[in-house]
Amino acid sequence: MVALSTRKPDPVPAFIPPCLATLADAPPRGDDWVHEIKFDGYRLQAHIADGSVKLLTRTGIDWTARFPSLAKALKSLKVKSAIIDGEAVVEDERGLTSFVKLVEALETGQWSEMIFIGFDLLYLDGVNITSGPLIERKDLLKAVLTRSRSKHLRYSEHMASEGATVLKEACSFGLEGIISKRTDRPYRSGRNSEWLKSKCLQTDEFVIGGYLVSSVEDKAIGALALGTFEQGKLVYVGRVGTGFTHDTARALWKKMQPLKGAASPFSAPLTAVQRRGVVWVEPKLVAQIAYSTRTGDLLLRHAAFKGLREDKPASDVHRPKTRKTKS
Structure with missing residues (x-):
């Protein structure tokens, strides 16, 4: 003791x-x-x-x-x-x-x-x-x-x-x-x-680089475009389009308005499908996301929004490195 x-x-x-x-x-x-x-x-x-x-x-x-x-x-x-x-x-x-x-x-x-x-x-x-x-x-x-x-x-x-x-x-x-x-x-x-x-579950923080407007509700988001910083550059990891309540969808839309930008904040060009309908925002907000796994090109699969993280700056969000445990 x-x-x-x-x-x-x-x-x-x-x-x-x-x-x-x-x-x-x-x-x-x-x-x-x-x-x-x-x-x-x-x-x-x-x-x-x-x-x-x-x-x-x-x-x-x-x-x-x-x-x-x-x-x-x-x-x-x-x-x-x-x-x-x-x-x-x-x-x-x-x-x-x-x-x-x-x-x-x-x-x-x-x-x-x-x-x-x-x-x-x-x-x-x-x-x-x-x-x-x-x-x-x-x-x-x-x-x-x-x-x-x-x-x-x-x-x-x-x-x-x-x-x-x-x-x-x-x-x-x-x-x-x-x-x-x-x-x-x-x-x-x-x-x-x-x-x-x-x-057991994959949950990590990701930076919001853009959003899609809801197709069923005014002044609400329907999905988010996400990324992580790698060597100072924002790398696209996919979209999340589930996990939003009516209230959070509207609250997120409101938070995005002062951050809207004319150009994509992601370091590499997105495909036509990836950028379709996206409203770009400054990469300042951090979202906590649950997902099942990643594809071979590191895009998220079956992602769901859990909430905004206000305790971590966007610049600190990096893809976590996994330590190999000795058997």
Whole structure:
């Protein structure tokens, strides 16, 4: 266990850039890994100090005002100071986290439905504990969160079973996937191979480069043209034409109007079919998309819109590289 009482107080960091998981082709094997559910929400870093709470996005933007119920619940924790890495989520009728439901809750102010799931502890009562091993940080976090009776707070349990078995079970329940983490490693900001994500469903962020007007409704979008940045150039990956409600189709159309442009933002010319009917926009908005797979030329198949991501700039959206897991 991390010896907090013997440490001199550490300055409270204003923000700790988050540890990011690398996409893997399969979960890692071995006793030095644990596996957690991959949640479908907004990554938040909770800062608790001097009786106040701040909730920061993964880029350090203050979103406390957007999650008042979570801030209130975190403020009630029996700690002097803490920094907790976690995720803001809303569950659907099956009890699964849903980004679509979270976006709806944020838009309509349904604060009572929101939950903060904590999965790592970075600072506690005057001590920066990022240098300690993950399993010890998690033990401390569990002790902190399980003392709370708030319905808005939850601890992310982990499983030490074989990763492939955990992923199979996760997929059978309709979950997005799992995150595998090395138990003995410190917290390291940035993307690394000590946190690995294995997916059941393909979900990624894509940049919106254009839209098609709805054929059945005025001032609403019918589809989006998507891309990712590769070496500073926007590369076309296909269209998404499902997953929109009437409200989101109209809201997206409204957001697109100030961004309309005369020319395609994509680096390579599109085919006549790909560009037909597309209204070009500046590539500034990021959409979260679920899809089944990619074609040989990397276009999305069976894509569905899940919501806009406001916590990530478009310039940071790149095609993820997959790490090969040793057998």
